[in-house]
C-alpha cells in the first residue's frame with residue numbers, strides 16, 4: 001500500500017495528478033479498506049480516501065466495540081491473508097443463549113461438533129490493525145488518510161474525487177463506503193428507508209468471576225436487548241465479556257453519567273448472577289441506533305457498500321458481516337468483469353452486484369428490524385407469547401439449525417470469497 005499525506009503546496013489540481021485507479025473508494029473503514037484488499041488480490045487498483053487518521057482509529061480506547069465475525073466473514077478474512085494475525089485474538093462463540101428478560105423458556109443455540117462454531121468475537125481495534133497490516137502488503141492500494149473530499153464527479157468514461165488540498169483522484173468506479181452518514185450516497189440522490197428506534201447502545205467491558213464458556217448472551221428487555229459477548233481472558237487470566245446494553249435514548253445520558261458502582265448494580269439487575277461477581281474492564285461509550293436501508297445500491301459508475309447502504313440495529317451482530325458480504329460480491333463481479341475485458345464501471349457489472357446484494361441485505365434488515373420490534377413490545381402478554389415461541393424453536397432442531405446457518409452467514413447464493 002502506498003500512503004499519501006496531505007500536501008501543503010498551493011491547491012492547484014493540475015499540480016497534483018495521481019495515477020488513474022480502477023476504483024476510487026471513499027471511506028476506508030472496516031468495509032471500505034477490506035474491499036480495497038479484495039480488489040488488490042483480484043489484480044485491481046484502488047485509491048482509498050478516509051477522513052480519519054489510522055493512528056487514532058487503532059489507538060486503545062478509540063472504539064470500545066467488539067464484533068461477532070460470522071463463519072462466512074472469517075472465510076473472507078482467510079482469503080485476504082488476515083486470518084493468521086487474527087486467529088489468536090478471537091474468542092470462539094460456541095453457543096448463543098437467548099432469553100426474554102432472564103425468565104424461564106430460553107433458547108440455546110449450540111451447534112453439534114460436526115457443525116462448526118457460530119463465529120468469533122473480536123475487538124474492533126484488532127480487526128482494524130489486521131486490516132491495515134493486510135492492506136500494507138498490497139502495492140495496488142493507494143491510501144489517502146486524513147483527507148477531505150470536496151467534489152465527486154462521475155462521467156461517461158470515469159470518475160474523480162477532488163481532495164481539499166487540490167489532489168484529484170481518478171478511477172473508473174466510485175464506491176461510497178463512508179458508513180451511516182455517507183455523503184457520496186446522499187449527494188447521488190439515493191433515498192434509503194430510515195427510522196429511529198429511540199435507542200442508544202451503551203458499550204462497555206466487564207471482568208467476571210466465572211468463565212463465560214464461550215457463550216454469547218442475548219437478553220431481551222422492552223427497552224432493548226442486553227448482550228454479553230465472550231472475549232478471550234486477558235493476560236493475567238481474568239474472564240472478560242463485552243457489554244452492549246440498549247437503553248431508551250432519553251435514559252442514555254443518565255446511564256453514561258452514573259457512578260461505576262451504580263452502573264454495575266444496573267448491569268447486575270439485568271444479567272443476574274450468570275457470571276458471578278463483575279467489575280468494569282473498559283470505559284463506557286455509546287452509539288445511537290437507527291435503521292436505514294436502500295435496495296438500490298448502484299448508480300452510473302457508483303456502488304455503495306457497508307453501512308453507507310444499510311445501517312442495522314446491532315441486535316443480531318450482523319452489520320459488519322453484511323458489509324463484508326457486499327465486499328465479497330463486489331470483488332467477484334468486478335473481477336469476473338475484468339476477465340471479460342469489461343470496465344469496472346460497466347452498467348451490467350454493477351447491475352449484477354445490485355441484484356446479488358439487494359435480496360440478502362433486505363432480508364437481514366427486515367429480520368433485525370422485526371426482532372427489535374417484537375422483543376420491544378412491553379407487557380405480560382407479549383412476553384408470554386415470545387416465550388412460547390422461543391420454547392417452540394428450542395424443541396425444533398431444524399428451525400434452530402436454520403437460525404444458526406443464518407448467524408454463520410453461510411446460506412443463500414454465496415460469493416466464492418465467503419466459502420472455505
Ligand SMILES: Cc1cc2nc3c(=O)[nH]c(=O)nc-3n(C[C@H](O)[C@H](O)[C@H](O)COP(=O)(O)OP(=O)(O)OC[C@H]3O[C@@H](n4cnc5c(N)ncnc54)[C@H](O)[C@@H]3O)c2cc1C
Nearest residue numbers: 027029030031051067068178179306307317318319320321
Ligand atoms: C453498538 C454496535 C455493535 C455492533 N456489533 C456488531 C457485531 O457484533 N457484528 C457486526 O457484524 N456488526 C456490528 N455492528 C455494526 C458494524 O460496526 C458496522 O456495520 C460496521 O462498522 C460498518 O462498517 P463501514 O466500514 O461500512 O462503516 P464505518 O465503520 O462507519 O466506517 C466508515 C469509514 O469512513 C470514514 N469516513 C466517514 N465519513 C467520511 C468522509 N466524508 N470522507 C472520507 N471518509 C469518511 C470513517 O473515518 C470510517 O473509516 C455494530 C454496530 C454498533 C453500533
